[in-house]
Amino acid sequence: MTVEEGFVTKVGSQTTWVKTRKAAEMKAKAERGRCNTMGIGNDMYVEAMNPLSAKVGDRVIVRFESASQMKISLLIYGIPFISMMIGLLVGLLIAPLFYFDSSISAVILGCVFLIFGFLIARSKGKQWTHKDQYMPQIIRIIK
Numbered sequence: 001m002t003v004e005e006g007f008v009t010k011v012g013s014q015t016t017w018v019k020t021r022k023a024a025e026m027k028a029k030a031e032r033g034r035c036n037t038m039g040i041g042n043d044m045y046v047e048a049m050n051p052l053s054a055k056v057g058d059r060v061i062v063r064f065e066s067a068s069q070m071k072i073s074l075l076i077y078g079i080p081f082i083s084m085m086i087g088l089l090v091g092l093l094i095a096p097l098f099y100f101d102s103s104i105s106a107v108i109l110g111c112v113f114l115i116f117g118f119l120i121a122r123s124k125g126k127q128w129t130h131k132d133q134y135m136p137q138i139i140r141i142i143k
Helices: 024-031 066-094 102-129
Strands: 002-011 015-021 043-049 059-064 137-142
Touching: 002 043, 002 137, 015 059, 043 137, 066 102
Parallel strands: none
Antiparallel strands: 002 015, 002 059, 015 043, 059 137
8 A cells, every 4th residue: 555645636526636746666667767647747646536525725645555556457458468369379270270371360360359458458447447446545634
């Protein structure tokens, strides 16, 4: 679990946008080009659940569940990879039935299944990211 301090910049019906500072490890990743977050410079904007009814300008503490973030990342990246592998295997297996080159059919079906996997991951990712267990949450308002 990671905890960050920030300021509420926008309030929606159930969520808020919180402006926080990038953590030291995030800054190091950004310098190496491995981290892309919404924000400019050292600032990062995070959409978070607002059970405490924080208002614009409030200073808040936001909790990020690391295990949930890892789980959703694994699912979003794993679905396209597994579907591509299935497409490759299907391409290799059905090529002899149609007297087609097995490597070409494997590549074609691998690409088709990969695109299909990305579409599934995108639709599921949108569903998963808006569940309470995967969203950051405001746990305290600092006056």
